[in-house]
Structure formats: structure tokens, C-alpha cells
Amino acid sequence: MVKRIKRTVDEKMEVENAMKSLGWNAFPADTNNLGPKDCIVRWTNYTFDLLTQESYWGTPEICITFNIENNNELPYIIDEILVNVTDYVESSGAANCTSFKFTHSVVQPLGELTTVELYADIQYEKDWIEE
Numbered sequence: 743m744v745k746r747i748k749r750t751v752d753e754k755m756e757v758e759n760a761m762k763s764l765g766w767n768a769f770p771a772d773t774n775n776l777g778p779k780d781c782i783v784r785w786t787n788y789t790f791d792l793l794t795q796e797s798y799w800g801t802p803e804i805c806i807t808f809n810i811e812n813n814n815e816l817p818y819i820i821d822e823i824l825v826n827v828t829d830y831v832e833s834s835g836a837a838n839c840t841s842f843k844f845t846h847s848v849v850q851p852l853g854e855l856t857t858v859e860l861y862a863d864i865q866y867e868k869d870w871i872e873e
Contacts, residue, residue, distance in 0.1 A: 746849065753864050754804055758783045760830035761806065765766050772773065781808035786861070798868045803845075813856050817836045822859060837866075838866040 769779045778784065780851040787803035789835050806827075810819055831842045843862050848859040 744756065751834075753802075753836050753839060753842055754783060754785060754832060754836070756804065756831045756834040756836045757804055757827055757862070759828040759834075761818045763830060764826055766808070768829050776807070776809045778809075778811065781806055794865055796869060798870065799865065801863050801866050803861060803863045806862075807857065809852075809855045810855050813851070813854060816849065816856060816858070820858065820860065827862075838864050 754770075756768065761768040761781055765779060767777075769780065769782050771784060772782055773780070783804065783806050785802060786805040788800065789803075790798045790800045793799040807821065810816060828842060828844065831839050833839075838846060842862060844860060844862045846861050848861075850857045850859075
């Protein structure tokens, strides 16, 4: 029998809400142009390992992408996002929210702008054999 899984409130939605609470315009998909205080929140990867003979250990990955104009503010903007988004997601009550953590960043200077990608993941066990 096929088991249908429907999307409910998840960690990605909570990351979008957290960025909005910080004053960002959060888009759920790629856009061609990111203005000031615009960001993209998207799923970027899903890795999984066999944990036991009855379950997987899943790790979906989220990326927040944004541009900043003043490179001097880079560490302060990143710190603000790390602290506040982590706290918001962990406090949200979304499924698996307490395993949310930022893992790494990619910073790309592009002339007057700097593009920042902040990666985070969520880890959880997924049973495939249910009694």
C-alpha cells in the first residue's frame, strides 16, 4: 500500500518566517534579482544513511541566499541570522526542529555586492517498517 506524505508546517517554512521576522523578504524559490533585504530559502540537498534494518537517518539541507552591499557588516549580519533563525526554528514546534543547525557558509564577492549562502540541516530518523 502506498503511503502518501503531505507537506505541513516544516523547517523550511519556519526559516522563511524567521527571516521575515528579521525584516527580510523571504522567497521560497530562486529569483533573478535579489534586492536589499531580499533572500531565497530553498531545499538544496537530502542525504540519508541506513541507521538500522528498520529505519533511515535523514538529513535534508536548507540554504539561505542573500546579497549584502557593505562587506564590513558581513560577520554581524551572519551572526544575527545564525542566532535568531536557530532560536526561532527551535522554538517553533515544527517537526524535528530541535535538530536544526547551521553547518557552513559560502561567501562570494561580486564587485560591489557580496553573495552569502548559509547552509543548515535537520536530522531525524525515518522508520520504514511500522507495526
